[in-house]
Amino acid sequence: MKNPSTALLLTFLFFTICTSAPAQQIAFTWDDLPAHSALPQGETRIEIGHKLITAMKDAKMPPVYGFVNGIAIEREPASAPMLKDWRDAGFFLGNHTWSHMNLNTSSPADWEADLLKNEPVLQKYAANTDWHWLRYPFLAEGNTPEKRADTRKFLATHGYRIAAVTMSFGDYMWNEPYARCVAKNDTTSIAQLESSYLEAASTDADFRRAMSKALYGHDIPYVLLMHVGAFDARMLPLLLKLYRDKGFTFVTLQDAENDPFYASAIDPSLPDQPDNLESAIQARGLPLPPRPKPSLDVNALCR
Template sequence: MPTFKNLLTSFGLTLAFVFITNAQAQSVAFTFDDGPSVASTPLLSAQARNQAMLDALAKHQVKAALFITAANGAIQPAGYAFAKAWGDAGHAIGNHTMTHPDLHSDKLSLTQYQQEILDCDRIISTLPGYQKWFRFTYLREGNTPEKRDGMRGFLKQHGYRNAYVSLDTSDWRLDEKLTEVLTKNPHADLSPIKRAYLSHIRQRAIAYRALSQQLQGRDIPQIILLHHNLINALWLDDVIAQFKDMGWNIVTPASAFADPVYQLTPDRPAPGQSLLLSMARSLGVAKFDGWTRLVDDGDAEIEALKVQGL
């Protein structure tokens, strides 16, 4: 049988090196995008949301990474203080642009996107915990060869790591539903949304673990994408506890990124999304059972909540 390395080569994937081990416990590293948000939400103030997430991480002794979209708050004194609190607590700080533009937009040039990164860097490089890690907005890495290759060259030139995600979630979609429900009724019963959220995280975790085993022949350290939002301010404690109950080890993002899988560069016309999904598409892996649930943006959970009247 062809080795995974040969498969990668035959499908044009750049590979620094491959390391496969048979026996290792499944692990996950927590990362959060779009923070720190200073926007108003029901139930909790911006400061309370930020602190609730930090408290949940501290309770479980988890060190995470916050990928900052500076215009969401860090350009303001209060938001900068929220971000600094993450660095002071020992969490890593990464770059997620100034204003979260879409690299795939025809109205956005490669130069403009790169300037967004440099502008954000000028703010976050002064924070404790700062790392030269960049996460693409919307996990979109360029819809043309010029943008794709231009960004790969830019990141290399400036010493940035592509802060890949392997375990993608649609927490943002369920957060939108949570906010919608609370806006209509501040005293609404939130237990159905909480159950749907935890079920969603479990489903994605199991599916991406299975995909890593299919593609790599092993459990890779998963890097989960969540967001700096209300749903995690309320239930991040439960999310972390659920992973522990599932028997998963929680590791730091730096430890996860050290795995060779995060040095892969899928060769696709429009790379992006979960690294595992991008690898599967690069390798021509046929759609498998559960594929739709990995790319449906939480549609199944939202429809189930509608049936319950939410």
């Protein structure tokens, strides 16, 4: 018979190990507010926003960040109330530049001016909140060391933190095909879009976790890139269930980026370090895990 004190010690050690192990965490972030991609027949940007907000509220998610392109309001004035709804729900807004300008194909001066042009929109809709978070359009951080350094210095001077991305399954690719399929009332193709979307999210999560474990032996908190598209709104309840079924919990962007991996994103005045897992793997000279291959060419549907 085991010594009761030994059994108690083993139980305590098991509990301590289990509870201290890093949990699988995701911070959801949303790009292209208030208007992303094609708008299906019979929907509005406001309705898409309501679907996203409702799904996240129903799932009791912590407050998320949405990154704004002010030019969308200029192009689609009717989309503007989506930003107010987002804030009224207790969610936050950040800067995605005015025109979604690609830093890799622009001069730092032009790109920085585009970012500053977006600030009045954020001051209007997100006053008295922490809106000094940047999501680089196209995740383009500068195609030369000099451009990256110049831009990081600018961001640090203006009090910005970078919303890095460590998980993304290319959700934006499903939104235009979905609008086409809605127009054709092609329910068979929409079902294909649904299954392939969830499959892509699942296999991508496994891919990101494999990179994190190769680097650190455990999961870092992941920052997930999403877009405020109509198909994303349709699929969000199922997507949240998928992640929960895979063992993930949801955290804020701030909590995720408290992890040391994101130190140079939180403070752009620090030396530039990889802020995505692929770059970190390459910097360490480690082999990249097999990248998931799509099972369906979504762009071929409903043509």
